[in-house]
Amino acid sequence: MAGGAARHPAGAARTGRPRQGRVAGTAGDCLRLRHRHPPAHPHSPLSVAAAPARQAACRPAPGRAHTRRNRSPPANAVLEHQIRSAPLLTDRQKAAVLARLSHLPDGAVTCHGDLHPDNILLTPDGPVILDWLTAHCGDPLADVARTVLMLRTGSLPGELPRPLQSLLQIVRRRFCRLYLHEYLRLADGTVEQVTAWELPVAAARLAEHVPEAEKQQLLLRVRTLLRRGAAD
Template identity: 40%
Template structure:
């Protein structure tokens, strides 16, 4: 597979062009067989929803590697469009909010429980002590479960814009649960995702402020499809921020998430 063209890489796998109509997701060595099987099963479930998602199948055996083959989508990520056409950012964010709502309008009870997934992630966070985890999970237990299909990692890099449509990819974190939890995660990523404290103070503060405005616009765009109160959305921020800490994030983003959590815990 070394000769294949690399088109993406994340914490779990590399994605390469496998054929003119297919891409291969080659999982890193530390990823378990259970995780790969879970992703395959989840994606097969999502295909039943009627949403535009690429087909998936098991890959041909590669010594020492686990591979899933996905239908190749001829498109560009929304992230790249936002970078290359910043003047159209509000237009794209509005379309993105419409797309996320279309996911939430679906129901697929065969998906994993959002509550159980969040609880497991929170319990695995190293940056939180046992008492804080118990308080966060207690707060999570008081929130309504919901039965909406939730992507679990809905952000611009997981949206491919094609000539005629938008295709959502990377469904391995999909769950059945509350749409507010899914929206809260998207807003946290829009505001803080990937932030690095490696630039000048002025540039960093400008970026942080711009991100805040874009997230506010996204939230407003989503309310055009589904009305909710600020209090309801805010009630999800602490558990979602805590669950996100279980991921491999830049240190500065972790500090921002911990600040949200600490303020939320003090308020309660």
């Protein structure tokens, strides 16, 4: 992170554990979250899961996770480029995914683009969202779909003992449910609207540098969603 912020061990995104520590640097390094009704315990899973939704509920101010004043690149154009670049998809699969994407809203909100536990810093004043290099303009529910997808399919470090991996998988599933439930409780949207973004988001992620095991999970999910769509 730029600005000389405190460093933390890598792998929190894969294990599903938010980072803890002090905040250092300028407002450009991290965007502090503001709550209308701060939770009693700033390190609770709900306070972390609800961070972007609480931002959407606040009045416009610098540091919001979602704001309509932006000059960010359009999210759907970014997704389209990634889908076309996905090496594991056939041309027919890409066309089917792009057709599905064309029916989804463009949105006009600045979204984080890579929100996962490794990009959340827990501080005494509450959670802080870090790393806005992939911010874009789009539908915030697409951002939510990406977070859910990473929590469900993200690879765990291979060196972890199997019992610990099993435990972390349980924790991540629980965290994912809490995140989605709390976001939708505080912001506009439904589970069905988030699910509609799963196919293009999963297909686009195949163009990213992710572990091979995770790519295979993503590819399987894309194929499943395409078959389901064809059957509808």
